[in-house]
Amino acid sequence: MIPVTKSYLPNKTKYKAYIDRIYDSGWLTNNGSLLKELEQRLKEYLGVKHIILVANGSLALQLAYKSLELKGEVITTPFSFAATTSTLVWEGLKPIFADIDPNSFNIDTNLIEKNITPETSAIVPVHVFGNPCNVEKIQEIAQKHNLKVIYDAAHAFGTEYKGQSVLNYGDISTLSFHATKLFHTIEGGAVITNNDELAQKIRLLMNFGIVSPVKVNSLGTNAKMNEFEAAMGLCVLDEIDLVKSERAKIWQKYLSELPYDRLSFQQWNDDSFNNHAYAPVLFNSEIELLNTEIKLKENGIFPRRYFYPSLDTLEYLKSDRICVISRSIASRILCLPIYPGLSAENRNKIINIIEAS
């Protein structure tokens, strides 16, 4: 079976050495030494001021909204993973969908202002498949209307924009380190900010609001990453260049050999490079996508319909917005297998099946 992605498993001997360290220290979680080491290394690798490691990407988003004390309505994108929206609802916020740009697949910045009301407190865009949003325009709108900006940057690990980390934009950016992501810690995530006070506040919020053994300062939750997860992160980080180059090679083959008359591709931001977190291809119609998907599955190849369905169609939301572009893209997009270890033979098989279908 060839899945859309395979969780990257780093060198086992190295991972075992970290496990030995955990056993020797007896320290399993709660701001342990491996977690601190990973925070420091990621801070340098990504080029960010504060990075706070947490239990998963969804909690990273929830901590972001909570720390910024968001209220009322939040303008967001319908073309994303369910968590972008569900975390808002979970925090008592109302997602308001602005449709996407048909080329970048990111929120259409021309539609943000139209959706601002006196109830709006923030904008939550997504760097879809790692492709940077129009961050300057979003910043300008946010400043003009006094809104907070939280980027769901779950796909943007290592993505640079104009020569620096795209994670430096907005009040907060969040990452997911789930096992299926480009960089992972089994389960995990991170909150990134340049704001010292906000970073301190998030560290309180994620640990029950406890400031000392005898003082609970404020409301809090439990969003801690444990030492076993941090150890996995340290091992994957050692091999991240290999992970990225292997993915880049596969994508180059797809780009050069897939049929351009029947497929189109996401238009990447001119000031950035693709991090190859995903391999999305866009079909001309949903029927063509479904036919190809059947053929691939018959051959043991399991691509994924990321992102489907468009979030403005979620029944539990009862959203009154109809985002036609997002619905159209969602119905025609397929993410192809891309991971280190995908053999040239299997990659060619995928290309041949798509060509022939």
Ligand SMILES: *Cc1c(COP(=O)(O)O)cnc(C)c1O
């Ligand atoms: C994976 C993902 C999340 C959620 O992250 P988890 O670590 O799985 O909780 C949020 N947003 C986007 C866009 C994602 O792809």
